[in-house]
Amino acid sequence: MYNQEAFIEVIKENEGLIYKIARVYTSTKEDEQDLYQEIVYQLWKSFPSFRNEAKISTWMYRIALNTSIASLNKAKRRGSHLPIDEILFNKPDSEDTEKKERIEDLYTRIRKLNPAEKGIILLYLEGNNYDEIAAVTGFTSTNIGTRLGRIRQKLITQIKK
Amino acid sequence: MKDLWEEMSKEIEKQKKITDSLIIKMIHRDYKNKIHKILIPEVVGTSVCFAAVLFIVVNFQKLNTWYLLACGIMSAFILIVLPMLSIRAIHSMRTVNISSNNYKQSLLEYSKGKMQLVFVQKLSFYLGAILIVVILPVMGQIIAGKNLFMTTSLWFLYVIAFPFFYAFAKWVFKSYRKSASEAEIVLKELDS
Numbered sequence: 148m149y150n151q152e153a154f155i156e157v158i159k160e161n162e163g164l165i166y167k168i169a170r171v172y173t174s175t176k177e178d179e180q181d182l183y184q185e186i187v188y189q190l191w192k193s194f195p196s197f198r199n200e201a202k203i204s205t206w207m208y209r210i211a212l213n214t215s216i217a218s219l220n221k222a223k224r225r226g227s228h229l230p231i232d233e234i235l236f237n238k239p240d241s242e243d244t245e246k247k248e249r250i251e252d253l254y255t256r257i258r259k260l261n262p263a264e265k266g267i268i269l270l271y272l273e274g275n276n277y278d279e280i281a282a283v284t285g286f287t288s289t290n291i292g293t294r295l296g297r298i299r300q301k302l303i304t305q306i307k308k
Numbered sequence: 309m310k311d312l313w314e315e316m317s318k319e320i321e322k323q324k325k326i327t328d329s330l331i332i333k334m335i336h337r338d339y340k341n342k343i344h345k346i347l348i349p350e351v352v353g354t355s356v357c358f359a360a361v362l363f364i365v366v367n368f369q370k371l372n373t374w375y376l377l378a379c380g381i382m383s384a385f386i387l388i389v390l391p392m393l394s395i396r397a398i399h400s401m402r403t404v405n406i407s408s409n410n411y412k413q414s415l416l417e418y419s420k421g422k423m424q425l426v427f428v429q430k431l432s433f434y435l436g437a438i439l440i441v442v443i444l445p446v447m448g449q450i451i452a453g454k455n456l457f458m459t460t461s462l463w464f465l466y467v468i469a470f471p472f473f474y475a476f477a478k479w480v481f482k483s484y485r486k487s488a489s490e491a492e493i494v495l496k497e498l499d500s
Contacts, residue, residue, distance in 0.1 A: 155331050163320040184334050191335040193407035213406040213414045250316050253309065263497050266411045272313040285410030302309070 154194050158187060161207055164273070165190075168208075171257050171269055172215040182218055189214045201282070208273075208283045212266050219262070256305045264298045271295055350398070354391040360443075361387045367450040375457065376449050379442040386439045390432055397421075397428035415494055422491040426484050433480060437473060441466065 158165070169183040190210050197206050257268055270280045277288040286294065361384045371380045409417070444465070448456040456462040 151332070151335075154335070155328050158331050159326060159328075162326045163317060166320060167317070187331065187334045189406050196407050209410065210406060212411050213409055216411075216414045216418050217406060219418065246312075246315070249312055253312060261497055262415055262494055263412075266415075272310055273317075274314070283411055285412035 154191060157203060158190070161204065164204065164207060165211060168211045168215060168269065170254060171265060172218070174258060182215060185218055186211045186214045205279065205282055208270060212283065216262060256302055259305065260298065260301065264294065264301070267291060267294055268298050350395055354395065357387040357391045364446060364450070370450050371446065373455070376445060376455065380446045383439060383443045383446050386435050390435055390439070393428050393432055397425045412498060415498060419491040419494040423488055426488040426491070430481065430484055433477065
């Protein structure tokens with residue numbers, strides 16, 4: 148049995164990251180819960196392979212994004228996961244309705260992107276630089292720059308529509 | 309856009325709600341049930357197909373004309389190939405290596421697996437249709453001792469069933485085409 152306490156700490160410190168990824172790759176609350184739990188489970192399974200050589204967030208992004216892809220085509224797994232308190236999945240709990248709408252609109256626009264673009268924009272918005280995005284995605288840093296330009300253009304076009 | 313994301317991230321950070329016990333439940337939940345749920349249809353389907361093959365082989369001597377023999381051989385062949393094809397395709401979809409792949413590799417594997425699955429689904433659909441045509445006279449001969457080719461009812465059944473099959477095939481292939489083209493777009497996007 149590997150270090151459960153250390154793993155719990157890692158998850159608690161980075162729960163926001165998992166929440167945001169699960170939200171970008173799903174469109175319903177149930178699917179979001181499923182993916183959230185699947186990511187936590189896959190992180191636990193891969194935890195022994197994490198050797199502090201990479202940043203913990205880089206490792207987490209890699210596993211979480213791969214899990215999201217692997218879950219894209221799976222049959223609905225409803226019923227096989229834990230029912231989680233809805234409050235946990237209603238973040239962010241902002242009072243500002245306008246901001247809430249803007250956030251929801253941003254998620255909707257990101258969801259419309261193809262999977263490659265989704266991963267890149269998510270990592271970019273999370274504050275990663277081109278080299279860090281390249282380390283997670285496997286694209287070159289130059290390619291990341293080109294792709295981000297295209298993605299920004301797409302998102303702007305979506306706003307204008 | 310980035311500012312809005314940062315603001316949202318800060319709010320999420322403020323509301324950390326996940327508990328130790330919830331994480332423990334998530335990592336120790338019973339995955340055996342889930343695996344069984346996925347495997348049961350595959351195992352049942354394969355068993356039914358192989359049981360049908362065994363039934364045909366055991367009663368092979370009852371197929372007393374060359375065309376019934378041909379139908380029997382074709383039925384057995386399709387009943388062996390069909391489950392093997394679907395199991396292989398489903399397993400190839402599950403081979404995304406979550407812990408060691410980078411995002412690009414996972415997307416490539418996923419999209420290629422999806423295209424292969426669509427191809428196998430199409431092939432299975434055609435094989436299934438052929439199976440319905442060839443297995444009817446075989447079962448008629450083995451179970452009831454009747455050569456259905458000598459009765460008009462079999463041909464009547466084929467003529468009635470064909471338009472339904474055609475309409476169903478068109479509807480099924482429409483969704484297959486959509487899945488395949490989505491996977492193609494991802495593959496093209498990765499190359500660009």
